[in-house]
Amino acid sequence: MQIALLIYPGFTSLDAVGPFEVLSRLPAADARFVSAGGGPIEADQPNFVLPSVPLSEVTRPDLVVVAGGSTTQQYLENETILDWLRTAHESARWTTSVCTGSLLLGAAGLLTGGRATSHWCELESLRVFGAEPVSERVVVHDRVITSAGVSSGIDMALRLVDLLEGAEYAQGVQLAIEYDPQPPYDAGSMAKAPQAVAEMVRGVFKEHYGPSWAEVQSAKTD
Amino acid sequence: MQIALLIYPGFTSLDAVGPFEVLSRLPAADARFVSAGGGPIEADQPNFVLPSVPLSEVTRPDLVVVAGGSTTQQYLENETILDWLRTAHESARWTTSVCTGSLLLGAAGLLTGGRATSHWCELESLRVFGAEPVSERVVVHDRVITSAGVSSGIDMALRLVDLLEGAEYAQGVQLAIEYDPQPPYDAGSMAKAPQAVAEMVRGVFKEHYGPSWAEVQSAKTD
Numbered sequence: 001m002q003i004a005l006l007i008y009p010g011f012t013s014l015d016a017v018g019p020f021e022v023l024s025r026l027p028a029a030d031a032r033f034v035s036a037g038g039g040p041i042e043a044d045q046p047n048f049v050l051p052s053v054p055l056s057e058v059t060r061p062d063l064v065v066v067a068g069g070s071t072t073q074q075y076l077e078n079e080t081i082l083d084w085l086r087t088a089h090e091s092a093r094w095t096t097s098v099c100t101g102s103l104l105l106g107a108a109g110l111l112t113g114g115r116a117t118s119h120w121c122e123l124e125s126l127r128v129f130g131a132e133p134v135s136e137r138v139v140v141h142d143r144v145i146t147s148a149g150v151s152s153g154i155d156m157a158l159r160l161v162d163l164l165e166g167a168e169y170a171q172g173v174q175l176a177i178e179y180d181p182q183p184p185y186d187a188g189s190m191a192k193a194p195q196a197v198a199e200m201v202r203g204v205f206k207e208h209y210g211p212s213w214a215e216v217q218s219a220k221t222d
Numbered sequence: 223m224q225i226a227l228l229i230y231p232g233f234t235s236l237d238a239v240g241p242f243e244v245l246s247r248l249p250a251a252d253a254r255f256v257s258a259g260g261g262p263i264e265a266d267q268p269n270f271v272l273p274s275v276p277l278s279e280v281t282r283p284d285l286v287v288v289a290g291g292s293t294t295q296q297y298l299e300n301e302t303i304l305d306w307l308r309t310a311h312e313s314a315r316w317t318t319s320v321c322t323g324s325l326l327l328g329a330a331g332l333l334t335g336g337r338a339t340s341h342w343c344e345l346e347s348l349r350v351f352g353a354e355p356v357s358e359r360v361v362v363h364d365r366v367i368t369s370a371g372v373s374s375g376i377d378m379a380l381r382l383v384d385l386l387e388g389a390e391y392a393q394g395v396q397l398a399i400e401y402d403p404q405p406p407y408d409a410g411s412m413a414k415a416p417q418a419v420a421e422m423v424r425g426v427f428k429e430h431y432g433p434s435w436a437e438v439q440s441a442k443t444d
Contacts, residue, residue: 014240021235047254051271150243151401159406168419172422172423174410180410185392190397197390197393197394
């Protein structure tokens with residue numbers, strides 16, 4: 001079971017590591033991080049670096065997971081990555097994304113005409129790629145699974161384990177990582193967060209990361 | 223805000239990365255992985271390596287997070303680590319653990335007489351260190367916070383953000399990482415998992431990781 005987790009400079013650490021932790025527990029799992037050129041890849045927070053192998057060395061993975069990050073927009077026209085995604089998807093059992101990773105699936109043409117999700121900050125940008133954005137935690141469409149922001153990769157990966165190995169195995173993995181979530185607040189989505197918090201975080205994101213991909217494209221057209 | 227996340231060969235990736243992702247979002251956060259000797263540290267799953275700085279370079283962290291792993295028992299008599307924990311705890315605002323990381327806090331003498339938790343597979347072992355084991359997700363006692371298995375570090379870190387920066391900030395971080403957990407099953411604790419699954423996973427753990435620390439100590443006494 002070859003599992004390729006695609007990362008790039010500026011990826012978000014938990015986007016990649018949540019699914020890694022879960023999917024490494026599949027039978028005969030061979031999970032590895034892959035990147036355009038291979039080598040150590042820095043995350044979007046300082047002091048976090050993961051080793052990776054070049055895309056050219058993992059051409060027929062069984063599972064593909066694309067991590068999101070603060071820099072995803074910079075890779076949406078990277079043909080090395082997009083070509084690899086298209087080719088890998090032809091033979092993969094499942095092609096998946098966490099957070100803004102779904103923009104890369106969209107740019108590769110893998111979401112056209114389908115329902116998909118992303119981090120709330122880029123959810124509307126999925127329309128640029130002909131997808132229907134839906135505000136759900138995990139969205140399964142055809143052989144593609146997209147999931148919401150950062151921490152959603154854990155839920156997505158458990159869903160994937162369920163699809164591949166069935167309920168008992170998926171529950172076993174959940175128990176192994178003791179995933180019985182109890183956040184101190186119920187503020188983890190735009191619909192649930194208090195309005196003042198939602199506005200504050202939207203402002204911080206706008207300031208740190210700039211306009212969404214949809215806004216960038218719309219500005220080009222004007 | 224200096225944040226030291228203690229890892230060692232055989233640590234569990236999500237134990238360390240869940241809190242890293244959350245705590246890196248604290249104001250003026252300087253989060254880094256630390257290990258006895260520094261350098262790259264391999265996790266308990268293949269193909270996962272994190273860079274670390276030596277313990278000697280981070281002597282007065284504001285926050286300490288100790289990750290669990292498959293190999294924690296091997297470090298319970300490692301005086302380099304235990305001495306560092308004792309010294310760091312003297313000046314730290316909070317000393318915390320994820321999963322079996324609490325055994326290291328116990329071995330350093332930081333849990334004596336207090337309530338504490340751990341991964342279910344080592345929960346009873348906390349008694350060896352004079353702590354009262356409690357099956358809760360996150361346990362706050364004095365300036366020490368222990369949390370349950372692997373994924374619990376996300377909940378623990380959000381609780382810590384709440385204690386340090388208040389509700390609005392903690393909710394903001396939760397929304398930034400879109401932590402609105404929706405696992406496909408409700409099987410993430412020993413109390414909630416179907417009995418057959420609990421027995422299966424207990425068996426797998428026993429086979430892979432051997433006896434718990436409490437069992438090891440009890441066998442020595444016999």
